[in-house]
Amino acid sequence: MSVASPAAPQVLESSLLDGVPARAQREDHEAWAEQASRVGHCHRPVKLVGQTHTIDRATGVILTTLDSNVLPDGVLYVKCGNRRATACPPCSREYGADMWHLLRAGAAGGEKGVPTSIVTHPMVFATLTAPSFGPVHALKRPGCTTRRCRPRSRRERCPHGVNLSCMATHQPGDAVIGQPFCVECYDYEAHVVWQWWAPELWRRFTIALPRVIANQLHVTQKMARRIVRVSFAKVGEYQQRGVIHFHAIIRLDGPADDLDPFRPR
Numbered sequence: 301m302s303v304a305s306p307a308a309p310q311v312l313e314s315s316l317l318d319g320v321p322a323r324a325q326r327e328d329h330e331a332w333a334e335q336a337s338r339v340g341h342c343h344r345p346v347k348l349v350g351q352t353h354t355i356d357r358a359t360g361v362i363l364t365t366l367d368s369n370v371l372p373d374g375v376l377y378v379k380c381g382n383r384r385a386t387a388c389p390p391c392s393r394e395y396g397a398d399m400w401h402l403l404r405a406g407a408a409g410g411e412k413g414v415p416t417s418i419v420t421h422p423m424v425f426a427t428l429t430a431p432s433f434g435p436v437h438a439l440k441r442p443g444c445t446t447r448r449c450r451p452r453s454r455r456e457r458c459p460h461g462v463n464l465s466c467m468a469t470h471q472p473g474d475a476v477i478g479q480p481f482c483v484e485c486y487d488y489e490a491h492v493v494w495q496w497w498a499p500e501l502w503r504r505f506t507i508a509l510p511r512v513i514a515n516q517l518h519v520t521q522k523m524a525r526r527i528v529r530v531s532f533a534k535v536g537e538y539q540q541r542g543v544i545h546f547h548a549i550i551r552l553d554g555p556a557d558d559l560d561p562f563r564p565r
């Protein structure tokens with residue numbers, strides 16, 4: 301789960317840098333800066349052209365109209381909302397912060413109308429990962445038994461003769477991280493199939509778990525729902541090898557608990 305972190309200073313490409321003085325000198329610079337700020341300085345805002353009306357629901361009367369023609373560059377910016385930091389750092393940070401508060405409320409209570417008594421509920425923080433599709437170079441985090449990538453004492457080789465041991469301590473940003481040792485051996489097909497089915501696998505999991513609980517309680521699912529409710533929250537992330545995995549908080553609530561902060565709002 302990514303948590304909001306301070307924005308790292310970024311170096312602008314020279315082509316963009318050239319445009320800065322020109323933009324700053326324009327008459328509509330202030331309005332433009334206001335627009336950019338309103339979309340959280342999104343890196344790839346969607347540019348809309350046309351009109352938006354605010355309509356009184358009861359009477360159908362148009363209260364205000366915004367025409368993109370009057371805006372700088374003649375466009376209305378809307379944030380891209382991309383969750384990936386590589387696509388848009390500001391939007392992904394905002395999503396991370398929102399997600400953090402949602403998960404925090406669901407796990408600890410004390411915000412979003414969730415009582416702190418929620419901490420007494422049975423709760424599991426699970427990480428659901430894909431199986432191995434073949435060895436890949438890894439960035440080992442502090443706390444791992446070794447920081448070396450894949451140390452093997454005996455020289456292990458794949459059928460293509462590739463050495464499957466790597467004694468390197470890879471650094472963040474190292475291009476080899478997540479790359480297979482042998483592209484011939486790595487099961488790319490299974491990797492792609494996993495990506496495609498990961499959301500469906502999660503959906504099936506949310507269906508299967510209440511069934512398992514009912515089974516354990518020796519009651520029907522309908523009866524089990526009257527005794528216990530399962531609340532889920534999950535965040536999908538890419539591992540270094542580019543495979544989706546899920547971090548999930550799974551909480552059990554009683555029948556009288558009328559709360560579910562995990563539902564997106």
Ligand SMILES: [Zn+2]
Binds near residue numbers: 343344
């Ligand atoms: Zn964005």
Ligand SMILES: [Zn+2]
Binds near residue numbers: 436450468470476
């Ligand atoms: Zn390595």
Ligand SMILES: [Zn+2]
Binds near residue numbers: 482484485
């Ligand atoms: Zn191989």
